[in-house]
Amino acid sequence: MQIDQAIAGGAGVLHVDVMDGHFVPNLSMGPGIARSLRKYTDHPLDVHLMVTDPAYYADRFAEAGADSITFHVEAAGEPHKIMDRLRKLGLGVGITLRPGTEAKSLAPFVKDVDMVLVMTVEPGYGGQAFMEDMLPKIAELKDMLAPWQRLEVDGGINPATAELCARQGADVFVAGADVFGKDDIASAVKALLQGAQRGAAARGG
Numbered sequence: 001m002q003i004d005q006a007i008a009g010g011a012g013v014l015h016v017d018v019m020d021g022h023f024v025p026n027l028s029m030g031p032g033i034a035r036s037l038r039k040y041t042d043h044p045l046d047v048h049l050m051v052t053d054p055a056y057y058a059d060r061f062a063e064a065g066a067d068s069i070t071f072h073v074e075a076a077g078e079p080h081k082i083m084d085r086l087r088k089l090g091l092g093v094g095i096t097l098r099p100g101t102e103a104k105s106l107a108p109f110v111k112d113v114d115m116v117l118v119m120t121v122e123p124g125y126g127g128q129a130f131m132e133d134m135l136p137k138i139a140e141l142k143d144m145l146a147p148w149q150r151l152e153v154d155g156g157i158n159p160a161t162a163e164l165c166a167r168q169g170a171d172v173f174v175a176g177a178d179v180f181g182k183d184d185i186a187s188a189v190k191a192l193l194q195g196a197q198r199g200a201a202a203r204g205g
């Protein structure tokens with residue numbers, strides 16, 4: 001299975017994109033898919049909720065076996081309440097923002113999360129080009145985080161863009177087409193991680 005090849009290549013986390021056809025126009029990945037993945041592997045499962053009502057979906061994905069859930073600050077509901085709910089469910093907590101949303105909108109929440117996710121494309125469609133103008137936002141959010149908190153990037157990530165993001169402090173890299181569109185998935189993951197390592201080295205980390 002492709003997932004085994006990604007894990008063999010060094011993928012640390014399986015990232016599941018959930019779209020509700022409302023917050024973003026596309027529909028994808030219900031809890032059933034997360035449940036199937038959970039049955040298949042013990043590898044960490046991070047669910048990215050591109051949905052209008054994250055509180056509703058959080059319980060369903062927790063029950064399906066998610067380890068962490070990342071939700072959008074632009075979604076409905078009070079972020080602190082959603083974060084409390086995720087903690088009560090025993091999940092890791094991630095918060096994310098659309099490309100058009102400013103980094104400072106996360107300021108009231110960053111100290112209470114495990115991970116911040118910077119969207120480097122408009123959420124909702126695969127295969128888009130990386131938005132280079134998100135690089136300053138990555139740096140800005142890195143400055144707002146403690147060293148133990150993770151900074152993730154999602155959208156248009158390949159070895160070259162992973163390197164650019166790592167230079168700004170990103171340390172978790174979501175890949176879709178760049179990895180799963182390749183014949184040799186394990187090698188594609190390795191190349192991505194090498195790009196990230198080059199960026200981290202250039203940063204001095």
Ligand code: ZN
Binds near residue numbers: 016017
């Ligand atoms: Zn995602």
